[in-house]
Structures are given as structure tokens and as C-alpha cells.
Amino acid sequence: MSQSIYGQYCPVARAAEVLAERWTPLVVRELLCGSRRFSELQRGLPLMSKSVLMQRLRSLESNGVVTSCVQTSGRGRSYELTPAGADLAPIIELFGRWGHRWVRKPVTRGELDAGLLLWDMGRNTKAAALPQRRTVVRIDLTGVPREPRGRRSYWILLDRGDSHVCFEPPAPEADLEVEAELAALTDYWLGHTTLAREIVAGRIRLRGPRELVRAFPSWFGVAGHTARRTRWTKKPPTA
Amino acid sequence: MSQSIYGQYCPVARAAEVLAERWTPLVVRELLCGSRRFSELQRGLPLMSKSVLMQRLRSLESNGVVTSCVQTSGRGRSYELTPAGADLAPIIELFGRWGHRWVRKPVTRGELDAGLLLWDMGRNTKAAALPQRRTVVRIDLTGVPREPRGRRSYWILLDRGDSHVCFEPPAPEADLEVEAELAALTDYWLGHTTLAREIVAGRIRLRGPRELVRAFPSWFGVAGHTARRTRWTKKPPTA
DNA sequence: CAGTATCCGATGCGATACTG
DNA sequence: CAGTATCGCATCGGATACTG
Numbered sequence: 172m173s174q175s176i177y178g179q180y181c182p183v184a185r186a187a188e189v190l191a192e193r194w195t196p197l198v199v200r201e202l203l204c205g206s207r208r209f210s211e212l213q214r215g216l217p218l219m220s221k222s223v224l225m226q227r228l229r230s231l232e233s234n235g236v237v238t239s240c241v242q243t244s245g246r247g248r249s250y251e252l253t254p255a256g257a258d259l260a261p262i263i264e265l266f267g268r269w270g271h272r273w274v275r276k277p278v279t280r281g282e283l284d285a286g287l288l289l290w291d292m293g294r295n296t297k298a299a300a301l302p303q304r305r306t307v308v309r310i311d312l313t314g315v316p317r318e319p320r321g322r323r324s325y326w327i328l329l330d331r332g333d334s335h336v337c338f339e340p341p342a343p344e345a346d347l348e349v350e351a352e353l354a355a356l357t358d359y360w361l362g363h364t365t366l367a368r369e370i371v372a373g374r375i376r377l378r379g380p381r382e383l384v385r386a387f388p389s390w391f392g393v394a395g396h397t398a399r400r401t402r403w404t405k406k407p408p409t410a
Numbered sequence: 411m412s413q414s415i416y417g418q419y420c421p422v423a424r425a426a427e428v429l430a431e432r433w434t435p436l437v438v439r440e441l442l443c444g445s446r447r448f449s450e451l452q453r454g455l456p457l458m459s460k461s462v463l464m465q466r467l468r469s470l471e472s473n474g475v476v477t478s479c480v481q482t483s484g485r486g487r488s489y490e491l492t493p494a495g496a497d498l499a500p501i502i503e504l505f506g507r508w509g510h511r512w513v514r515k516p517v518t519r520g521e522l523d524a525g526l527l528l529w530d531m532g533r534n535t536k537a538a539a540l541p542q543r544r545t546v547v548r549i550d551l552t553g554v555p556r557e558p559r560g561r562r563s564y565w566i567l568l569d570r571g572d573s574h575v576c577f578e579p580p581a582p583e584a585d586l587e588v589e590a591e592l593a594a595l596t597d598y599w600l601g602h603t604t605l606a607r608e609i610v611a612g613r614i615r616l617r618g619p620r621e622l623v624r625a626f627p628s629w630f631g632v633a634g635h636t637a638r639r640t641r642w643t644k645k646p647p648t649a
Numbered sequence: 650c651a652g653t654a655t656c657c658g659a660t661g662c663g664a665t666a667c668t669g
Numbered sequence: 670c671a672g673t674a675t676c677g678c679a680t681c682g683g684a685t686a687c688t689g
Contacts, residue, residue, distance in 0.1 A: 177436060178457040179526065180517040180600060183502060186509030187435045193661085196426045197416060209671055218417040220663050225672070235512065246669090247671045255512040262508060263422060265501045270425030273474065273494040278419045287418065357419060432681090448651055459683050464652070485689085486651045 189234045190262070194219055198227050199256065200263050202237065204294055207249045214290055214403060231256070271362070278361070283353050285315045288360060289325045289336050290403060295392045298332035302386065305330040309345035314352045328407060329390070341407030347379035347387065360391075428473045429501070433458055437466050438495065439502050441476065443533055444640075446488045453529055453642060470495070510601070517600070522592050524554045527599060528564045528575050532640035534631045537571035541625065544569040548584035553591045565646065568629070573640055580646030586618035586626065 177184040190196060194216070201215040212224060228250060231237040236256040239248040252259075289310065308327040315323050326345065328335040335341075349356075355374035358364045366388050369375040377384045402408070416423040429435060433455070440454040451463060467489060470476040475495040478487040491498075528549065547566040554562050565584065567574040574580075588595075594613035597603045605627050608614040616623045641647070 176432070176457075177455075178521055178523065179436070179455075180521050180523075180596060181436075181439075181530070182506040182509035182513070182600070183439045184436055184509070185513035185515070186505040187433075189509075189513065190505070191430055191432060191435050193415070193430060194426075196430050197418070197420075197423055200420075200422045216416075216418075218415075221672080222664090222674095223662060226662090235514075245670090255508075258508060258512065262501065262504045265504060266425040266429070267421040269494075269497060269501060270421035270423070270428075273497065274421070274424035274428065275474075276424070282417055282419050284417065284419075291420070361419060361421070460652080461654095461684090462682060465682090484650090 189231075189236065190259075192227075192230075194223060195227055195231070196263060196266060198224070198231065199236070199252075199259050200266075202250065202252050202256065203260055203263055207251065209247055209250070211403075212250070215287070217284065217287060278354070278357055280316065280354070283314075283316060283357055285312050285322060285325070285353055288353070288357055289327070292360065292391060293327060293334050293336040293403060296327075296329065296334040296390050297392045300386075300389045301329045301332055301334070302383070302390075303331075306347065306383065307340075307342050307345045308347045308349060308387075309340070310349045310351070310356075312351060312353045312356070314354055326407065333402075335402040335404070335408060337403070337407045338405050339407055345379075347377065347383045349387075350376040350378070428470075428475065429498075431466075431469075433462060434466055434470070435502060435505060437463070437470065438475070438491075438498050439505075441489065441491050441495065442499055442502055446490065448486055448489070450642075451489070454526070456523065456526060517593070517596055519555065519593070522553075522555060522596055524551050524561060524564070524592055527592070527596055528566070529640070529642060531599065531630060532566060532573050532575040532642060535566075535568065535573040535629050535640075536631045539625075539628045540568045540571055540573070541622070541629075542570070545586065545622065546579075546581050546584045547586045547588060547626075548579070549588045549590070549595075551590060551592045551595070553593055567646060574647060575640060575642045576646045577644050578646055584618075586616065586622045588626075589615040589617070 176188060190199075197216055197219075198212065201212050204215070206212050206215055209224070212228075213219070213221070216224065228237060228239070232239060235253055236259065237250055238253050239250045241248050306329045308329065310325045310327065312323050312325075322338055324338070326337050326340055328337065328341045351369075352374045355364070355369045355372075359366055359369055359375065366375065370377070377387060415427060429438075436455055436458075437451065440451050443454065445451050445454055448463070451467075452458070452460070455463065467476060467478070471478060474492055475498065476489055477492050478489045480487050545568045547568065549564045549566065551562050551564075561577055563577070565576050565579055567576065567580045590608075591613045594603070594608045594611075598605055598608055598614065605614065609616070616626060
């Protein structure tokens, strides 16, 4: 966005010149959530085109919100928020609160996105609350639209406070199995319903040792605010 | 902005669909500052075209942020924030704080706008702090670019907690005269300098009874947050 | 004044292709 | 993978004109 389009010296206008642009708050949200690499950002913003993501990163960089540095190990750059960028956290959080409170559009079927949901779940685990021993959770989804990324089974590997999402089983047997309608799991994730209600309604089923079933909901934080990195791969990590 | 462009159910995205658009935060700011009529909004957003303002108002209305009702007295509509809109206040305030803190672009000469400054000053008077008796302040500006609205003299009429800005003298004699370089008064208004420093530097001069000179800075609140209506006319009100 | 309607140029953006 | 470059369409938005 070019400089001073609003012709106003008001500080609100100054901030709006940086932030009030398509996609920009979401890029900041991704960075606040801990994404660092280009591919991670893309993962969290599946509908954003590569060129626009690049452009936004550059524009944020020129506005002092983001810095990037070339990686010595591996290729590409690592993007990070500057102090000014980190200071946007309360704004993004208020965005989230406001959206949660006031935007009363139900999630449409077309918006359901299994990959995005799992990506979000993976990065919102609470390290302190996770089980001590390595635990494999298998998520089986029904009602997944085939269009965007129609994968139906995911594994979340929890290990000493770390979480890792993958598309192939890290172990022959999962410790906990979650069978859920994508719509129900999404609604639960957004706080629109409770786990108990969905279980009673038969839209979510948990199978496994009683203590894991009971602990499951405590592993995840409030969507969008835990700010940690997840690993996300096709294949599980080699144990 | 059309629905669900981001394809994300995340609440931040929901809010961004409403807010992250050119001009929109500034329209909300204007409404939070107490503007109700179309013309008032235009006054506070001089560079925004009529068509875009209309479109934004409609879009905000369809998103449940604004309501409008046709005026029985007078013509046109009155626009107001809904509870959802009023709940944007903390976000806009954070925008302002962030912009003030982090956007380090000095006000360029081309951005100076005497009308906008006076509009802002007029609506940011603190009712409780104003003098008891009717007081006329004359503002004479130098260094006003002629392009946007090159008026050089303004009068602010303070009367029992009310303020009114006009372009013609409400009384033959002003109680307080302010002579200022537009750039200096703007910088003072934005908190980039102090009144004392500008007076010493000869860029701002106050002339009038000692108690009014002393009281002057106390009449105005922090730019952008007092949220009251001003009257703004060419001719002064008939006493 | 408070809009509504229309037009046309600028730009934003998605798609695609190319590179180390 | 992490970009860069190009292209062409669609939308946005500013200007202007028209209306009660």
C-alpha cells in the first residue's frame, strides 16, 4: 500500500495504512502464531496466492513490522516480527475476540478445511498439559469436502511437550482414536459447542484409555492464541 | 467486501473480512468520534470519495456494525454504530496507540490540512474544562498549503461546554487569539512537541488575558478519543 | 444536501511459468 | 522449496453527472 493514501496525520490512519489491507492481519496472525518459514505461512493461509503473500511480507518489512534473514542452514528466509510487529499482538487478539463475539456467520460447508483445522490444533497444544509419555492420536474425519485438501486421516504425535501432525501413522497403533465429523470438530474447536454435546449427538467419538479420553480436551489452548510452532509433515518423524 | 474471501473459520479472519479494508477503520473512527451525518463523515475524511464512503457505510451496515435511520427532521440519514460497532472502540484505540508509537513518518507538508486539524480540535474539546462564559478563540494560521482547503482563519466558539468551529467571526473581538504555523500546531496536536517549546520558538503565539492563555491547553483532550460532536459552519451561530 | 447512477482507467490479484 | 517474473482479467475507486 502506498504512503499516506488517507492524507491524514491521525495515528489511526497511520496504522490503517499498514494494517487495513486484504490478508495483512492474517499474515500477522500467522507470524504471531509462530510461523517462520514461507511454507508455514502458506500452510496457514491456504487460499492466499504466493505472489500476494510475498508482496505482503515485503510491505510489512518495509513498514518495520517484519524482518527476514536468510537461513544459513537450509534455504530460503526466516520471517520474524519486529518489536513493532510483536506489539500488534493485542490488536490481533482483539480482532479475534470481536470476530468471535459479533460475526454470526455459521461456518459454511465450503469453508470447512480439514488441513487447516489440524494445522491449527497442532499448533495450539499446551506443552504443560500434554501427557508425559509419547502419545499418538489418530483423527479420522467424516464429511470432508474433497475440493481443497480432502485428507481424512491425520495423526498427532505428542511427545514431551512437542506436537507433530502427519498424514501417515507414526506407530501401528494409536493410543487415542478420535472419530469425528469435520463440521462437529470445527464447531467444537471454535467454541460453538461442547465436546460432551457432540459426543452425545454421536458426531464425535473418542476411543482409548479412560485417562487419555478424559485428558484430551485439556491438551489444546484457545484457538489462535498459544503461539507455538508445530511440525507438520507427510511422514511421521523417525523415532 | 464479499463473504468469506479468506476461506477461514478463524475469528480473526472473520473480523478482518469486516475491517481489513481501505478506509473502513477510519469510517469507524469517525463514527466513534461522534459523526452522525454523511456530511460530518465527509468532513473528517476529506480525501475519501463520496461513492466509496457510501459503499463502506452500506457494507458496514450489512455486517451489523452500523445502522442508519432516515431523519424525520431534516433530510438524509443518521448513521450510528450498533453495539457490535461500539465494541470496535478498543480496536480503533489500539490502532491509534500503535500508529502513534510505531509509525515514524513525520507529517509531510502535503498532508497538512488546516480544516482537518480544526475539525479535530473542535470535536476534542473537554466539556468540563471549558470556560464558563462564552469565549471566542480566533486561530490564525500561517504556512497553509493552498491546495486542499486553504482557509487561514478560524474561530472556535466555546459556550457552556459546547464548541463550534466557523470561518467567520462570531464577535468583533476574539477573547483569545492564536497565531500559529500550521505545521507547529499540527505537531503540537499530535503530541510531537510541547506548546511551550513552540511558543519559545516563535511558531505559536497566544494573545489574550493571562488566565485564558494559561487555560487554553487544558480545553482539549487527546486527539481522537473524546468522541463528541462539534458544530461546524461557515457563519457563526446567531447569538 | 444526501444521495444514486454511470463510466473508465488504475491496480490488485490469481495463474502460470521459470530458476537455483 | 522458496522465491521471481510476466500476463491478463476483474474489481475498485475517482470523477462526473443527475435527482428530490
